[in-house]
Amino acid sequence: NTAALEKAIENSIAKGQKPFFVAATAGTTLLGAFDSIQAIAAIGRRYNLWVHVDGAYGGPVILSPKYRHLVRGIETADSFAMDPHKLMNIPLICSVLLVREKGRLRSNLTDLNTEYLYHENDHLNYDLGKISIQCGRRVDVLKLWLAWRFFGDTGYAKRTEKLIALARHARQRVQTHSRLELLAEPQSFAVCFRYRNRTPINPNDFNLQLRESLRRSGQALINYGYWNNNLALRFVAANPETETDDVDRLFDYLLAHATRMEEETQDGTNNCRNRTPS
Numbered sequence: 505n506t507a508a509l510e511k512a513i514e515n516s517i518a519k520g521q522k523p524f525f526v527a528a529t530a531g532t533t534l535l536g537a538f539d540s541i542q543a544i545a546a547i548g549r550r551y552n553l554w555v556h557v558d559g560a561y562g563g564p565v566i567l568s569p570k571y572r573h574l575v576r577g578i579e580t581a582d583s584f585a586m587d588p589h590k591l592m593n594i595p596l597i598c599s600v601l602l603v604r605e606k607g608r609l610r611s612n613l614t615d616l617n618t619e620y621l622y623h624e625n626d627h628l629n630y631d632l633g634k635i636s637i638q639c640g641r642r643v644d645v646l647k648l649w650l651a652w653r654f655f656g657d658t659g660y661a662k663r664t665e666k667l668i669a670l671a672r673h674a675r676q677r678v679q680t681h682s683r684l685e686l687l688a689e690p691q692s693f694a695v696c697f698r699y700r701n702r703t704p705i706n707p708n709d710f711n712l713q714l715r716e717s718l719r720r721s722g723q724a725l726i727n728y729g730y731w732n733n734n735l736a737l738r739f740v741a742a743n744p745e746t747e748t749d750d751v752d753r754l755f756d757y758l759l760a761h762a763t764r765m766e767e768e769t770q771d772g773t774n775n776c777r778n779r780t781p782s
């Protein structure tokens with residue numbers, strides 16, 4: 505909501521504050537939604553703000569010709585962060601921070617009065633200390649470099665596209681079942697939905713119990729969050745080795761648990777926690 509963003513900036517200026525930074529999210533944690541970077545960057549330019557793109561989660565779309573449009577305008581941002589340890593399957597920790605202006609990190613991080621640590625030498629360009637936020641750190645980028653050499657741009661594009669295809673399959677499962685309800689239109693990797701229970705139990709409580717029943721059964725673990733005060737079960741595609749059959753199995757299990765819970769409530773037993781539907 506860019507109008508709300510402008511209003512917030514104007515309000516803080518009116519209070520004598522000095523807004524200096526705005527972040528657009530490329531793949532929000534709950535919904536996997538993408539902000540309009542172009543619109544936010546335009547506001548950033550108007551108010552002279554540093555424009556950052558948080559692509560920790562959804563950043564890998566940048567390698568996919570099919571979905572790169574989701575981060576249109578990213579080249580105008582001042583900085584961009586991405587976590588290859590999320591959707592690029594790199595072991596923890598592997599976070600990337602890129603800034604548009606070459607030399608920015610060097611001049612603002614450890615270049616200031618650090619002669620006691622870093623000395624001019626032939627290999628200075630390889631000295632990560634000079635361009636890292638932390639002083640001492642592991643060479644986490646090596647993991648990404650090796651994986652990128654292995655998969656290539658095309659391999660990573662395919663993996664990202666597969667994740668979105670899996671999420672679309674999950675969305676389809678939700679849309680084609682009368683008792684499942686989509687809570688927000690998915691844009692990428694996450695599908696937020698809930699079961700519409702017929703029992704006189706608050707839907708948030710029912711869906712939490714449903715998730716718990718599934719978890720205790722050992723059949724599947726699904727995360728949840730809240731969207732507009734509604735408990736949303738969250739299907740998040742993160743592993744491209746997953747197949748549509750796996751997604752189907754998850755939904756079959758979930759529906760079996762929900763049906764059993766409703767039957768038990770109708771029977772008056774309402775003891776749904778520890779049993780696994782066959």
Ligand SMILES: Cc1ncc(COP(=O)(O)O)c(C=O)c1O
Pocket residue numbers: 529531532533558559560561587599
């Ligand atoms: C949009 C977004 N930004 C930042 C983070 C922080 O991630 P981390 O602490 O792993 O770098 C997350 C984590 O889920 C996220 O989804």
